[in-house]
Amino acid sequence: MEWLLDLGYFGLFIGALLAATIIPFSSDFLLVGMLAAGGNVVWTVVWASLGNWAGGMVSYWMGRGGRWEWIEKWFKVKPETLEKQKAKIDRWGSWLAFLSWLPLVGDLFALGLGFYKVNVWQVALFMLIGKTARFVGWAAAVEWIRPMFA
Numbered sequence: 001m002e003w004l005l006d007l008g009y010f011g012l013f014i015g016a017l018l019a020a021t022i023i024p025f026s027s028d029f030l031l032v033g034m035l036a037a038g039g040n041v042v043w044t045v046v047w048a049s050l051g052n053w054a055g056g057m058v059s060y061w062m063g064r065g066g067r068w069e070w071i072e073k074w075f076k077v078k079p080e081t082l083e084k085q086k087a088k089i090d091r092w093g094s095w096l097a098f099l100s101w102l103p104l105v106g107d108l109f110a111l112g113l114g115f116y117k118v119n120v121w122q123v124a125l126f127m128l129i130g131k132t133a134r135f136v137g138w139a140a141a142v143e144w145i146r147p148m149f150a
Contacts, residue, residue: 005033009043013051020055020100020131021062021107027052028138035142045139049132056100056110056127063114071115086116094122098130 004011012034019027031048035041071077089096089112096113100106113123 002033004030005037009034009039009047012039012044013047013054016048016051017055017058020052020110021058028134031135031138032142035139035146041139041143045132045135048135049128052101052131052135053124053128056097056106056131057124059100059107059110060114060120060123060127063111064117064120066111066115085112089113089116089118094118094126097123097126100127101131101134 004015007014012030015025015030016027019025019030027048031044034044034048068079068082071082072079094113096109097118100110100113102109110123110127
C-alpha cells in the first residue's frame with residue numbers, strides 16, 4: 001500500500017478506486033496515510049472521493065452487465081430470492097447508494113443497484129455524496145487528533 005502513497009494523489013485515486021470494487025482493500029488507510037504524510041486536506045478528500053466514487057461506479061456497471069439467468073445458474077440463487085431482493089432495491093432505490101461506502105455490504109449495494117438497473121444518474125450523485133461525506137469525516141478526525149501528537 002505504501003507504493004500507492006509514493007504516487008501521491010494519483011496513487012490515492014487508484015487505491016481508492018480499487019478499494020471500491022470487489023477487491024478487499026481499505027481506502028481509509030490511504031487517506032489517513034496521505035494526510036499523515038502532509039497531504040493537503042482538501043485535495044486528499046477530493047482525490048479519495050473521486051477514486052472511490054469511480055470504483056463504486058465500476059461495481060455498478062459490473063452489476064448492470066449481470067443477468068438473472070447467470071445468477072440462477074452459477075450461484076444457484078432461486079428466482080424467488082432475486083424477486084425479494086428486487087423488492088428491497090425497488091423500495092430503497094438509489095438511496096442505497098449513500099451507503100455504498102460501508103465495508104463489505106457497500107460493494108454489494110453498488111452491484112445490486114446496477115443489477116436491478118436503478119437510475120444511473122441518481123446512483124452516481126448519491127454515491128458521490130455518501131463517499132465524500134465518509135472521507136470528510138475521516139479527514140476531520142485526523143485533523144482533530146493531529147495536534148495531540150504534535
